[in-house]
Amino acid sequence: EDQVTQSPEALRLQEGESSSLNCSYTVSGLRGLFWYRQDPGKGPEFLFTLYSAGEEKEKERLKATLTKKESFLHITAPKPEDSATYLCAVGRTGRRALTFGSGTRLQVQP
């Protein structure tokens, strides 16, 4: 059975304090690993897709990396507007839908 575990559950940072969120996964035949951002009361918003170990993608203050067992979402010099829940999901061969982790709630204080 596919498993996606995100840590920590919650993270509080000061503005400018860089950190990383972790997504560990167990899946056979990984097709893609997805990162989403979810603001309170809204649907998830797509950030990145990573397809193979060693791949990295960046967007503004966010950088996602992938190994064979986990993915990291690095947040550099975060701002209060980066506060949100970050969700990780995996897709695999033979399964048409994604398996989601429970998310990391990030709060960035000014």
Place this chain on the structure above:
Amino acid sequence: NAGVTQTPKFRILKIGQSMTLQCTQDMNHNYMYWYRQDPGMGLKLIYYSVGAGITDKGEVPNGYNVSRSTTEDFPLRLELAAPSQTSVYFCASSYGGQGLDEQFFGPGTRLTVL
């Protein structure tokens, strides 16, 4: 493009009542999905569809039904609502499946069953 739209935004049901959650996408996507999200939990797949006329069960289908008569619409039907169905429901769509394509999500429907 409006993307994925869902109605209603909020709804309160009594135990045993029925209702339909509406979902429409204007991106001409083949794949559509229904998820539920409980507090502090990840998204659980209820049903999905790979095209008009084709639907299949996800992880938690009991108590729900779906239909897909057009590419754009994918309604979710709750029959005999139960308190365990209190949740936030998200509809999503993607161009392809097989775990390769990003999914676009609607704003959600917050349902309370009392």
